[in-house]
Amino acid sequence: MAQRPEQGAPDTKMDADALYREDIITDRKVGTIRRMTPLKSDGSDDDTRPTLYVGEAQIMTNAGPLPINFEIEAKDLADAVDQFGDAAKAGVERTMRELQELRRQQASSIVVPGMAPPGSKIQMP
Numbered sequence: 208m209a210q211r212p213e214q215g216a217p218d219t220k221m222d223a224d225a226l227y228r229e230d231i232i233t234d235r236k237v238g239t240i241r242r243m244t245p246l247k248s249d250g251s252d253d254d255t256r257p258t259l260y261v262g263e264a265q266i267m268t269n270a271g272p273l274p275i276n277f278e279i280e281a282k283d284l285a286d287a288v289d290q291f292g293d294a295a296k297a298g299v300e301r302t303m304r305e306l307q308e309l310r311r312q313q314a315s316s317i318v319v320p321g322m323a324p325p326g327s328k329i330q331m332p
Contacts, residue, residue, distance in 0.1 A: 223248040227259070232284065238264035238295060240279065240287050260287040264295045266302075275302055 227243040241263065245256035260279040265272040277298030281287035 226253075238262060238291065240284070240291065242284060242287070258283075260284075262287075262291055262294050262298065264298070266299055273302070275299055277301070 226246040226248065228246055230242040230244065231239055232242060233239040239262070241261040243259035243261065245253040245258065247253045260281045262277045262279050264275045264277075266275060267273075275295065275298045277294050279287045279290050279294045281290055
């Protein structure tokens with residue numbers, strides 16, 4: 208059944224003031240840098256906004272490869288390449304902290320038979 212627009216359909220209109228051209232740069236060994244060049248709505252480069260650099264790498268885990276994405280603060284591509292290693296390391300550390308937090312939350316939500324869930328007003332005999 209098709210969803211009517213008034214029933215909360217997502218806004219699919221692109222923002223003409225936030226356009227970027229995405230270039231993918233890789234060494235085919237360590238990772239990838241996505242250079243996000245800001246564009247005007249006519250397709251020309253927008254020199255009033257900074258070019259963004261996003262790094263991508265993978266780490267191997269017991270469950271398989273885990274993609275890591277991270278921003279690289281750089282003034283140009285050469286600077287982004289130079290900073291890739293440090294930014295990737297920071298991205299891996301951030302991802303590991305997030306995984307540890309998820310594990311902690313998951314461990315604290317274990318329900319033991321005979322115990323009421325946290326915040327429950329039900330009294331077990």
